[in-house]
Amino acid sequence: MSKRILIVDDENYIRLLLHRTLEELELEGVEIHFAEDGVVGLEKARALRPELMLLDVMMPRMDGLQVCRAVRRDPDLVGTHVVILTAKGQAPDLAPDEAPHEYLTKPFDPDQIIARAAEVLGIDLDFEI
Amino acid sequence: MTDGPAPARGGGLFRALYLLLGVYALLVPAATALIAWLGVQGVVSPWVGLAALGAPLLLLTTATVLFARRRVARPLTELLRRIEAIARGELEGTLAIERRDEIGRLNRALNELAAYLVVAREARVDRRFLQRVIDAMPEALVVLDARGVIELHNRHFATLLGLDGSLTGVHVDSLVRNQPPGWATRVVRTAGVDNVEVDFGTADGPAITLLTSSAHLQAEDADAERTVLVARDTSAVAGLMNQLRQANAGLEESRQFFQNLFDAMEDPITVLAPDGEVMQANRAARAVFGRDVVGRRCYRAFRMRDSVCDGCPALQTYASRKSVSVEHRVFGNAITRISTYPLLGKNGEVRAIINHKRDVTKERQLEDLKANFLAAVSHELRTPLTSLKGFNKLNLRRLVRFVQPALEAAPHKVRVAFGKVLEDMQVMDSEAERLGRLVNDVLDLSKLEAGKLTLTMGEVDAGALVQGGIVATAALWRDKGLRVEAQVPEGCPPGWGDADRLSQVLVNLFSNAIKFTAEGRITAEVRVHEDVLRFTVRDTGKGIAPDDLGGVFEKFRQADGEGGAQIMKGTGLGLPICKELIRLHEGRIWVESTLGEGSAFHFTIPRADVLDDLERSIRAGPSITGL
Known part of the structure; x- marks a missing residue:
């Protein structure tokens, strides 16, 4: 079964940027899914059980921290590695069992994102970054 | 005068003369008759008879003259000389005439007179001395007799009244202006006066106010009692009093000014005693806390509590002698800020605490x-x-x-x-x-300036901070081929601060140093001072011109870096952020530089090992406490 990445961000271009950044992983059979707010993001997370979830913080309806908390508490989603994409200084204090596995600071470096994603998914990229 | 002769009795001298005259009166007719009878009888010739008659007469007369000369004329001459001497003031010495007759009495009377004159002269000398003494007094002195008539006064009294002459014999009531009639009589007869302002003046002269006191000289005979008035010219004192009054009025005016200023403040301001008693309250404070707020305890008056509030800023100020600010969230969304400032005494002790309450809801x-x-x-x-x-x-x-x-x-x-x-x-x-x-x-x-950034205070390792800064900027200094050295003393005590924020400051200072240094080295030092740790980042860069030194901590001030494009351009906010962060640590940040030789940026943070718990809590920064 192919590996899945879920990108949750209300900004079109950020979703597009992340897609473009990670699209090379699609060549390795990785599925990339999208959600445009927290509520849809959580639904899709539960439905898809992605290996990697990239979460924006400020989103309508349900913000990234709430989504993160819900995902981390969901026993079905223990296999999901949650990355919160945050601006500098926005990292809130969360309890260890509610916190994301890691934070990546915006504006992010595409090379860094794909490198981390490949690492999390256990994929060896055969090209030089 | 024990044996003074009564004038009616005749003296011995006259008695002797009367005796001689009597002898004459008897002898002369008897002798004349005897001679006449003998002549008639022809017993003796008339010449012999005449001679017989004349010889005793001649003898008697000679005896009388000799007697008068010896007993009367010579003593009289001596007495006369003595009288002349007395007249010249030579009172000493007496005549030794021990006689009971008139001459003797005259001599005794003369001696008594001389003795009396001696006493009188001495009395006159005493009185002159006394007059000189009282004339020398800087106060006016007047002696009144039992009726209130001036018996004696010193010159000063007359001078004060504008007179040269004597006022002796004048009734003092005629010189008193501002007292009811009969004043002197009352002073003389009854209790007298003690420091009473009395206006003295002659009818046609100016009046002068004298601060007058009296003393009573008792005597057995009521008529012999005397009253002494001592009076002081108070115009000089009055001048001083006037100055004092003016100074007082000035003080009162300035007090009123500051009271008005105090009352004009929109915010409630109170002055607290160290025990929390409200000593003063401005109008706003009286309006908010009640008109009877002065005298009450602050916690009762301000917050209706029975004991000292948790985190009482006044207590913190009292203990630390520093101003403290605390914010309370009260009644929903309202936020009140209490700022306390110490009022220090001469020895640096906290004498009182100014308590300033401000509604900062809108600001917040x-x-x-x-x-x-x-x-x-x-x-x-x-x-x-x-x-x-x-x-x-x-x-x-x-x-x-x-x-x-x-x-x-x-x-x-x-x-x-x-x-x-x-x-x-x-x-x-x-x-x-x-x-x-x-x-x-x-x-x-903007967070720093709004006080929104809360530091996470704790003990920080100075060496680790410096090493962290060096590592974080390694790419930059390696790129430029600069050497970096750290000098941290062994056993350096921990600092008190927010490790992340201090690291931000150090990285900033390192980046700056690297940016402006083309070659040479960057040195980071930590020095241990009495209360603080001092960090220094020194470079061998191009330095800062003296004119620009003052502005380096201002926003959006930046100079061009050294060494080309590989160094990122700054934002112009790095040093202002450092300054704010160090300020939050109650530290100091400053720069020294010599153009062409390099710059040294220094900052201080408190030493953790010298702070007590209270200071640690105060230095944790402004806090918001909910109710």
Whole structure:
């Protein structure tokens, strides 16, 4: 079964940027899914059980921290590695069992994102970054 | 005068004379008759008879003259001389005439007179001395007899009244102006006066106010009693009093001015005693806490509590002798800030505490608004920035990976243009990066300035901080070939601060030092002072001109770096952020520089090992406590 990445961000271009950044992983059979707010993001997370979830913080309806908390508490989603994409200084204090596995600071470096994603998914990229 | 002769009795001298005259009166007719009878009888010749008669008479007369000369004329001459001597004032010496007759009495009377004159002269000398003494007194002195008539006074009294002559014999009531009639009589007869202001003056002269006291001289005979008045001219004192009154009025005016100023303050301001008793309250404080607020305990008056409030800022100020600010969230969303300031005494002790209450709800709302606005703006800025930077980077990678190899066979012109595209896109990348940092710095600084940034205080390891800064900037200094040294003393005590924020400061100072240093080295030092740790980042760079030194901590001031394009341009907010962060640590930050030789940036933070718990809690910064 192919590996899945879920990108949750209300900004079109950020979703597009992340897609473009990670699209090379699609060549390795990785599925990339999208959600445009927290509520849809959580639904899709539960439905898809992605290996990697990239979460924006400020989103309508349900913000990234709430989504993160819900995902981390969901026993079905223990296999999901949650990355919160945050601006500098926005990292809130969360309890260890509610916190994301890691934070990546915006504006992010595409090379860094794909490198981390490949690492999390256990994929060896055969090209030089 | 024990044996003074009664004048009616005749003296011995006259008695002797009367005796002689009597003898004459008897002898002369008897002798005349005898001679006449003898002559008639012819017993004796008339010549013999005459001779017989004349011889005793001659003898008697001679005896009388001799007697008078010896007993009367000579003593009289002596007495006369003595009288003349007495008249000349030669009172000493007496005549030794021990006689009971008139001459003797005259002599005794003369001696008594001389003795009396001696006494009188001595009395006159005493009185003159006394007069000189009382004339020398700086106060007026008047002696009144039992009726209130001036018996004696000193010159000063007359001078004060503008007179040269004597006032002796004048009734003192005629000289008194501002007292009811019969004043002197009452003073003389009854209790007298003690420091009473009495206006003295002659009928036609000016009056003068004298501070008058009296003393009574008792005597057995009521008529012999005397009253002494001592009076002082108070006009000199009155001048002083007047000055004092003016000074007092000035003081009162200034007190009133400051009271008005105090009352004009819109915020409730109180002055507290060290035990929390409200000593003074301005109008606003009386309006808020009640008119009877003065005298009550602060916790009762201000917050209706029975004991000292938790985190009482006045107590903190009392203990630390520093101003303290505490904010309370009261009644829903209202926020009150209590600021306390110490009023120090001469020895540096806290004599009182000024307590300033301010409703900062609106300020906080505005700050929240600003912070939210800035957060929103920065988010809104960051999102497109992320896209710009991200897509630019993706494109760069695509160009390098896919297009560049395909262009190897392309014409020279195309390859040159392609190279320029890559260069320009690199510039776009670094500028987008800078814009990102600028957004972050603006957000940081606005948080700092709004007091929204709370430090997480704790003990910090100075050595680790310095090493962290060196490691974090390694790419920069290695790139420029600079040497970096750290000098941290062994056993350096821990500092008190927020490790992340202090690290931010050090990284900033290192980046700056590297940026402005083309060659040489960067030195980081830590020195241990009595209360603080001093960090220094020293470079061998181009230095700062004296005129620019003052402005380096201002916003958006930046100079051009040294060493080309590989160094990122700054945001102009790095040092202002450092300054704010160090200020929050109650430290100091400053710079020393010599143009062409380098700069040294210093900052201090408290030593953790010298702070007690209270100071640690105060230095944790302004806090908001809920009710």
